[in-house]
Structures are given as structure tokens and as C-alpha cells.
Amino acid sequence: MSLKPKRVDFVTTxxxxxETVKGVVTLGNVPHTVWYNRFSDVYSLCVxxxxxxxxxxxxETKKFLEEHVKSLLIQVNGSSEEQLLTVYYTLWxxxxxxxxxxxxxYSYLNTQHIKKQKATDAELLYGTLSYESPEQMKEIGELGxxxxxxxxxxxxxxxxxxxxxxxxxxxxxxxxxxxxxxxxIQGVIQSFVSVEEFKKKxxxxxxxxxxxxxxxxxxxxxxxxxASRLLQECTISLYMEKVLQRRDEEDLRSRKFLHPSSYGKxxxxxxxxxxxxxxxxxxxxxxxxxxxxxxxxLRNSYALLKSxxxxxxxxxxxxxxxxxxxxLRAVVNQTGDNIAAQFVDGMLGVYSKYxxxxxxxxxxxxxxxxxxxxxxxxxxxxxxxxxxxxxxxELLAKYCDSLLRKSSKGGSDxxxxxxxxxxxxxxxxxxxxxxxxxxxxxxxxxxxxxxxSQSMDAEEAMxxxxxxxCGFEYTNKLHRVFTDVSLSSDLNNKFSNYLQNKDRIELGxxxxxxxxMASAWPYTxxxxxxxxxxxxxxRSVQRFExxxxxxxxxxxxxxxxxxxxxxxxxNYLKKRYIITMQTFQMAILLMFENTDSLTCKEMMEATxxxxxxxxxxxxxxxxxxxxAVAGDTGEVFEPSxxxxxxxxxxxxxxxxxxxxxxxxxxxxxxxxxxASVEEDRKLYLQATIVRIMKSRKILRHNVLIQExxxxxxxxxxxxxxxxxxxxxxxxxxxxxERTPNSTDEYSYVA
Amino acid sequence: MADDIDMEKPVEKSTVSNDxxxxxxxxxxLKRWNAVAMWSWDVECEICAICRVQVMDACxxxxxxxxxxxxxxxxxxxxxxxxxxxxxxxxxxxxxQNNRCPLCQQEWSxxxxxx
Numbered sequence: 106m107s108l109k110p111k112r113v114d115f116v117t118t119x120x121x122x123x124e125t126v127k128g129v130v131t132l133g134n135v136p137h138t139v140w141y142n143r144f145s146d147v148y149s150l151c152v153x154x155x156x157x158x159x160x161x162x163x164x165e166t167k168k169f170l171e172e173h174v175k176s177l178l179i180q181v182n183g184s185s186e187e188q189l190l191t192v193y194y195t196l197w198x199x200x201x202x203x204x205x206x207x208x209x210x211y212s213y214l215n216t217q218h219i220k221k222q223k224a225t226d227a228e229l230l231y232g233t234l235s236y237e238s239p240e241q242m243k244e245i246g247e248l249g250x251x252x253x254x255x256x257x258x259x260x261x262x263x264x265x266x267x268x269x270x271x272x273x274x275x276x277x278x279x280x281x282x283x284x285x286x287x288x289x290i291q292g293v294i295q296s297f298v299s300v301e302e303f304k305k306k307x308x309x310x311x312x313x314x315x316x317x318x319x320x321x322x323x324x325x326x327x328x329x330x331x332a333s334r335l336l337q338e339c340t341i342s343l344y345m346e347k348v349l350q351r352r353d354e355e356d357l358r359s360r361k362f363l364h365p366s367s368y369g370k371x372x373x374x375x376x377x378x379x380x381x382x383x384x385x386x387x388x389x390x391x392x393x394x395x396x397x398x399x400x401x402x403l404r405n406s407y408a409l410l411k412s413x414x415x416x417x418x419x420x421x422x423x424x425x426x427x428x429x430x431x432x433l434r435a436v437v438n439q440t441g442d443n444i445a446a447q448f449v450d451g452m453l454g455v456y457s458k459y460x461x462x463x464x465x466x467x468x469x470x471x472x473x474x475x476x477x478x479x480x481x482x483x484x485x486x487x488x489x490x491x492x493x494x495x496x497x498x499e500l501l502a503k504y505c506d507s508l509l510r511k512s513s514k515g516g517s518d519x520x521x522x523x524x525x526x527x528x529x530x531x532x533x534x535x536x537x538x539x540x541x542x543x544x545x546x547x548x549x550x551x552x553x554x555x556x557x558s559q560s561m562d563a564e565e566a567m568x569x570x571x572x573x574x575c576g577f578e579y580t581n582k583l584h585r586v587f588t589d590v591s592l593s594s595d596l597n598n599k600f601s602n603y604l605q606n607k608d609r610i611e612l613g614x615x616x617x618x619x620x621x622m623a624s625a626w627p628y629t630x631x632x633x634x635x636x637x638x639x640x641x642x643x644r645s646v647q648r649f650e651x652x653x654x655x656x657x658x659x660x661x662x663x664x665x666x667x668x669x670x671x672x673x674x675x676n677y678l679k680k681r682y683i684i685t686m687q688t689f690q691m692a693i694l695l696m697f698e699n700t701d702s703l704t705c706k707e708m709m710e711a712t713x714x715x716x717x718x719x720x721x722x723x724x725x726x727x728x729x730x731x732x733a734v735a736g737d738t739g740e741v742f743e744p745s746x747x748x749x750x751x752x753x754x755x756x757x758x759x760x761x762x763x764x765x766x767x768x769x770x771x772x773x774x775x776x777x778x779x780a781s782v783e784e785d786r787k788l789y790l791q792a793t794i795v796r797i798m799k800s801r802k803i804l805r806h807n808v809l810i811q812e813x814x815x816x817x818x819x820x821x822x823x824x825x826x827x828x829x830x831x832x833x834x835x836x837x838x839x840x841x842e843r844t845p846n847s848t849d850e851y852s853y854v855a
Numbered sequence: 856m857a858d859d860i861d862m863e864k865p866v867e868k869s870t871v872s873n874d875x876x877x878x879x880x881x882x883x884x885l886k887r888w889n890a891v892a893m894w895s896w897d898v899e900c901e902i903c904a905i906c907r908v909q910v911m912d913a914c915x916x917x918x919x920x921x922x923x924x925x926x927x928x929x930x931x932x933x934x935x936x937x938x939x940x941x942x943x944x945x946x947x948x949x950x951x952q953n954n955r956c957p958l959c960q961q962e963w964s965x966x967x968x969x970x
Contacts, residue, residue: 554891614887618889619890619891621892622911623894630895641885656970659967660894660897662892662894663893668891669889669890669891671886671888672885673885675883676881683886
């Protein structure tokens with residue numbers, strides 16, 4: 106075969122070619138040799154001499170295909186209503202397959218003549234060329250599909266749509282009315298997409314206009330009716346169940362029949378008709394669901410309302426209110442000794458219950474987790490009495506103390522560790538973190554110096570947790586307190602070495618000392634009472650002071666005897682008792698070494714204790730039956746009251762402690778703590794305001810308030826009036842001034 | 856006076872209390888004492904005149920810089936011959952500009968450094 110252009114007789118060549126084309130589009134049997142000959146025929150026609158016959162070939166082919174499609178249409182129309190889809194689908198499969206082959210057979214024509222005329226992609230994208238211009242030649246495959254669209258789909262589209270919708274409707278209602286297999290329906294629907302696949306833009310246009318739009322409309326109608334039917338038949342609970350089921354079925358159906366672009370549209374149409382249209386009905390039911398905690402209903406309503414714009418808001422707010430009410434109920438009205446534990450347990454119970462609910466029912470949706478947080482925060486910071494500060498920080502601190510303190514209850518280390526970790530969950534909700542810090546520091550200090558701490562590891566772990574939650578500054582002093590304890594241990598070792606080396610001095614007792622750094626510990630240097638150290642202890646004090654002066658330079662020691670304690674052995678009774686007691690208690694008992702009774706005046710003068718501490722100490726010893734008072738004395742001990750040693754004392758244990766009485770937290774102490782927190786807050790706020798103003802120079806009142814609020818959030822929630830007061834103070838102190846031309850603006854005075 | 860007698864007698868006893876023989880005779884014997892004391896710098900004025908922070912706390916500069924390490928112990932106090940005291944860190948910077956005590960203007964000479 107020669108590639109040289111030659112004269113060709115169009116009529117005879119086309120007649121041959123036409124036969125083959127017919128064979129190809131009907132998927133008839135076309136032998137290889139014929140195929141190759143026709144292939145070169147196409148070539149010869151295209152390059153024919155004297156004039157190329159490509160244009161003519163194209164027109165003739167077009168005419169042939171047109172007639173072919175028209176004859177197929179007649180065939181489809183001839184079939185019965187029930188068979189129509191099947192026939193259409195069969196012919197379409199055949200035709201589209203045939204077009205694939207034909208495209209190949211005409212490949213020379215396509216590539217050499219048609220592609221050249223066709224607009225490039227770039228022109229299509231950016232140019233003004235209209236792709237659909239009629240005189241434009243199409244590649245043969247494309248031409249064939251276009252003809253199918255024009256002469257098959259256009260005249261048939263109403264019928265096809267009606268039958269398709271009918272079939273889908275049958276599928277929805279579960280009737281097996283339709284004879285077509287689902288692959289047929291899917292195939293027919295897909296043919297709307299396939300005939301436009303050659304197009305560069307809007308390939309789904311036909312699918313959408315011919316099928317999707319009316320389909321969505323029909324879907325909407327169907328589910329609108331379905332929804333009102335279901336609502337009449339069943340409760341909201343059951344309704345939601347059914348709707349979810351319907352929605353999921355419809356999702357599956359979409360996947361079975363439709364083009365992927367429609368999945369979302371169908372789903373949202375279902376949701377619109379069945380959920381959004383009846384939003385009020387569902388939302389009205391939410392309150393009951395939440396209050397009675399119907400998990401399945403809640404899960405369903407969450408699943409349904411989630412996809413509706415603003416649909417969840419009602420459910421979220423009911424949930425929040427419910428958690429809040431449950432929380433308040435759990436923490437209110439607590440009585441008894443362990444209020445702290447009741448509070449924390451109650452709070453944690455509510456928290457973990459609803460945490461689990463948000464997790465299981467609401468898929469950890471962010472709206473619900475933040476509602477839970479807000480509800481918990483409002484419970485934790487709720488003031489049952491508006492005039493008193495919130496008790497939560499104090500209670501939580503006491504609970505932590507009870508966990509970290511040595512106790513007979515025991516509990517394994519990991520157990521305690523878990524509980525402390527849970528405390529952090531409550532801690533995070535506390536607004537007044539500074540109040541917690543105060544209480545915690547006081548209790549921790551007491552635990553450490555009275556050697557009542559369960560485990561130093563647990564102590565340190567807790568400090569680290571607080572540090573993680575609130576930052577370095579928050580736990581700075583707690584860390585310092587903690588290091589002082591270990592520094593003290595070193596110091597005691599050095600001290601005993603010192604005693605050994607220096608003439609083997611004996612102190613006559615087992616001495617241990619905590620040396621605390623002033624300012625880090627929650628104690629002041631002002632000792633609350635004078636105290637004359639008993640002779641028995643005097644030597645230890647002297648020796649240690651000598652030693653300390655050698656060790657350090659420029660330091661002075663202040664003895665906090667009201668915090669110290671010792672073990673005293675009682676030798677005058679039937680049994681020997683070893684009792685751990687306060688130094689003040691020890692001092693009083695030691696006076697009875699040589700006498701059985703003393704007057705209060707004598708004792709006070711010897712110990713130099715002030716009357717408050719004296720009363721408390723003597724009372725504690727009388728309460729523990731070690732001392733006895735002659736006669737009934739009433740509230741206070743008069744100087745003349747005679748106190749005597751109880752020589753018949755007995756107790757079931759021989760080693761115990763009687764320290765607690767003196768150190769019981771009093772109401773005044775709690776008030777003091779709150780008062781000192783208040784003072785700290787003022788300073789903190791003033792510092793914050795100065796810092797802000799120093800960097801911003803001029804600021805409006807409201808902006809300043811906002812800045813202060815956001816900066817102090819981690820520590821406490823200051824009241825606006827307190828901030829205003831601090832601003833006033835700073836104006837008085839001339840750190841700030843009001844700007845002359847505006848009433849609500851401040852400027853920083855350098 | 857009654858308490859004179861009371862105070863006298865334990866003194867005699869305690870001096871001999873190391874003797875095991877006598878010890879068993881006593882009504883009370885001290886087994887252990889856990890004392891608590893607080894240390895602070897032995898200063899006349901609790902606030903450093905240079906940085907206006909309490910001398911017991913680290914100076915302003917140290918608080919701002921050493922946020923995370925435990926070097927606060929290093930921020931000690933220094934006393935001049937005039938008995939005025941400041942943070943050592945503050946004074947180090949001060950003497951570079953002016954070798955006089957900021958409070959009394961006497962020539963600065965170190966009396967002791969805290970430890």
C-alpha cells in the first residue's frame with residue numbers, strides 16, 4: 106500500500122467503508138483484513154488527489170450515523186413501556202462501544218483534519234470561542250455521542266425520566282414492580298453523563314438538567330410526604346430512628362444508581378425535608394431527652410441535627426443546663442467531716458459521667474465538649490452564698506491534702522496518683538486559682554514539716570501537675586518549699602557530723618530541724634507568741650545556731666516553735682507512753698517533772714506563752730486527759746486555776762500523737778487566707794495594669810479592662826470594680842493619668 | 856518564788872540527763888525534737904534600694920532572666936562597711952557606674968557577702 110496521494114473514487118470507497126462502519130457500530134463481525142483495508146481507505150480519502158475528500162467523508166459518515174441513531178430510536182419506541190429502559194440500555198451499550206471502535210477506525214481523519222480545527226484547551230479556557238458552534242467539526246467518536254444525544258435522548262428524555270423515577274420510587278417503597286435490574290437503571294443514568302464526556306466543560310450539564318434536578322425534586326416530594334406520614338404515626342424518638350434509617354438507605358441508593366456528584370445533594374435534600382422542615386418538632390423534644398438522658402435518642406438527634414445549620418444549638422444549651430443542674434445537685438448541701446472529699450468526688454462523678462456522654466453520644470463534638478466545660482466551670486465557681494467567697498478552691502486543696510497526708514486508710518501509690526491527676530480536672534475549672542494556691546501551700550507546708558506526707562514523689566508529681574496547668578510562676582514557691590525540705594535533710598547530716606567532731610557533744614535527744622527560707626513559705630517571721638524554750642531544748646537551739654552561723658554568712662534564724670513538735674516519753678505511768686506533741690505542750694508537761702500540780706500563773710510565767718496559746722495548749726492537754734483541772738472552770742483558765750498531772754492516765758495505744766488540736770484550721774485562718782489573697786490580687790492587678798500601660802502608652806478604659814481580664818485569667822477572675830479601684834490607686838500614685846481630652850482614656854506617666 | 860524553784864530543778868537534772876542511770880528515774884524523757892526555724896538575711900532594710908524588691912526574693916533581674924532554673928539561691932545579699940545591704944547582683948552593676956553606697960554615699964567597700 107502506498108502512502109502517496111492518488112485519485113480515489115469516493116462513491117465506491119465510501120460504499121465499502123459504509124458497510125464496515127455499519128458492522129462496527131452494531132458490533133458485528135469485522136475481519137482483520139477488512140478493518141485494515143478500511144483504515145487505509147480513510148487515509149486515502151483524506152489525502153485524495155486532486156482534492157482531499159475528508160470533508161465529504163465526514164459529512165457522509167455523519168449522515169449515516171444520524172440515520173442509524175434514528176432507526177435505533179424507532180426500535181426503542183417500538184418496545185413496550187416495561188421494556189423501554191432495557192432496550193434503550195442495550196442499544197446504548199452497543200452504540201457507545203461501537204463508537205469507541207469507530208473513533209479508532211477514523212483516527213487519521215480525527216488527528217489530521219479535525220484536531221487541527223479544534224480549539225486548543227487554552228482557547229477554550231480563556232478564549233471567547235464557543236465550543237458548541239455548529240460549524241465546528243467533531244471527532245468521529247464525539248460526533249456519534251453527540252448524535253445520540255440529539256436524536257435519542259432529546260426525544261426520549263421525558264419517557265426515560267418518568268420510567269427512571271418510577272423505578273427508583275419502586276425501589277424506595279420496596280415494591281418489586283420494576284423488571285429492570287438495578288444495573289440497567291444505573292447504566293441509563295450513566296449514559297447521560299457519558300454522552301458528554303468529550304466536552305471540556307460542564308460535562309454534567311445534561312445529566313443535571315435531564316435527570317438530577319427533577320430527581321431531586323421527586324426525592325424531596327417523596328420524603329416530604331414520608332416525613333409527615335411518619336410524624337403522624339410515631340413519636341419523635343421513633344421518628345428519628347426511622348429518619349436515620351431512611352437517610353442511610355437513600356445514601357446507599359445514591360451509590361447504587363447515581364453519579365458521585367449527586368450523593369451529597371440527595372443526602373442534604375433528605376435532611377432538609379425530614380429534619381430541617383420539622384426542626385421545631387425535634388428540638389421541642391430535646392429538653393426531655395436531655396433531662397431523662399435517653400442515650401439512644403440523644404445519639405439520634407445529634408446525628409440528625411449536626412448537618413443542619415444551627416440545628417444543634419438547642420440541644421447544646423439544654424445539655425449544658427442539665428450538666429450544670431446535675432453538678433450543682435452533686436455538690437450542694439454537703440455535711441459532715443469530709444466535705445472536701447464529697448465535693449471533689451461529686452464533681453468528678455458528674456464530670457466523668459458527662460465526659461463519657463459527650464464521647465459516646467455526641468462523638469466528642471467540639472460544641473458539646475465546650476458546653477461541658479462551661480457547665481463544669483459554672484458549677485465549680487458557683488457561690489451558694491453570694492456574700493462569701495467560693496469554697497471550691499479551699500475544698501479542693503483540702504482534698505489534695507487528705508490524699509497526700511499519711512493516713513491509716515492507705516491506698517496504693519498509683520491509686521493516690523490517679524486521684525490527684527483527677528483533681529487537676531477540677532482544678533482547671535477553678536477561677537480563683539490563687540486562692541487554691543494559698544490553701545495548698547499552707548497545707549503542704551504543714552504536711553512537710555510535721556512529717557505527715559505520704560510520699561515525696563507524690564508531692565513532687567502534684568507540684569509538677571500544677572506547674573503544667575498554670576506555669577512556672579504559679580508553683581515557684583511550692584518548688585522552693587520542696588527544695589528547702591531536702592536542703593534541710595543535708596543540713597541535718599552536716600549538723601550531726603559537726604556534733605560528732607566537736608568533742609562528741611550529745612544533745613540528749615534525737616534532734617531534727619527544718620530550716621525554711623523566709624518569703625517562700627507561707628509563714629511570717631512574726632512569731633505569734635513569745636516562748637521560753639525549756640532547758641531540755643535550750644542546748645540544741647544553741648548548738649544549732651552556732652553551727653548555722655559557721656555554715657552561712659549574713660543569715661539569721663527565727664525559731665518557729667509553734668510549728669515544731671517532739672516525742673515525749675512518759676515514765677510515771679503503768680505503761681510507758683511515747684507521745685508526739687507540740688513543743689508548747691511538751692514545755693508545759695515538762696514542768697510537772699518535780700511537782701504534781703501548778704497554777705496557771707506559774708505555768709504562764711515560766712513558758713512566756715501569751716494567753717491565747719496558753720489557753721489552747723493547756724486545754725488540749727486536758728482534753729487528752731494527760732492533765733486535769735481541779736473543779737469546773739468554765740471557758741478560760743484563771744491565773745489561780747490549779748492544774749495537776751493525771752497520774753492514772755491510760756490509753757489503749759502506747760505510741761500516738763496529740764498535735765492535731767492546736768493546729769486545727771480555724772475560721773479566722775480561712776478568713777485571713779482570703780484576705781491575704783485579696784491583697785495579693787490588688788498588687789497583681791496593679792502590676793498588670795502598669796505593664797500593659799507601659800507598653801501601650803495610651804489606652805481606652807474598656808480596652809484596658811479587657812487586656813487585664815485576659816492576662817489575669819490564668820490566676821483568677823478579677824471583678825471589674827476591683828480593676829477600677831486599682832486604676833484609681835495607680836492614678837493616685839501617679840503611674841497613670843486621665844488624658845485631658847477624653848473621659849475614658851488613660852495614659853502612662855513615665 | 857515558786858517558778859524560780861521550778862526552773863532551777865530541771866536545770867540540774869538536764870545537766871546530768873546524759874547519764875543513763877539517772878535518766879530512767881525521770882518522769883519525762885525527751886525522745887525526739889523536730890524543730891522548725893526560718894532563715895532570713897540579717898538586714899536592716901528588707902527592700903533592696905536598687906531594684907526595690909525584697910532582699911529575700913531574687914532581684915528583679917534574676918526573676919526576669921532565670922525563670923526556669925534554680926539559681927535563685929545565687930542571688931544573695933551583700934553588706935557594705937556602712938552596714939547597708941543590697942542584692943549582690945544589683946550592687947555589681949551599681950559599682951561599675953559609681954563606687955558609692957546608693958543610700959549613704961560613702962565609698963563602697965564590702966563588709967560581707969551572704970551565703
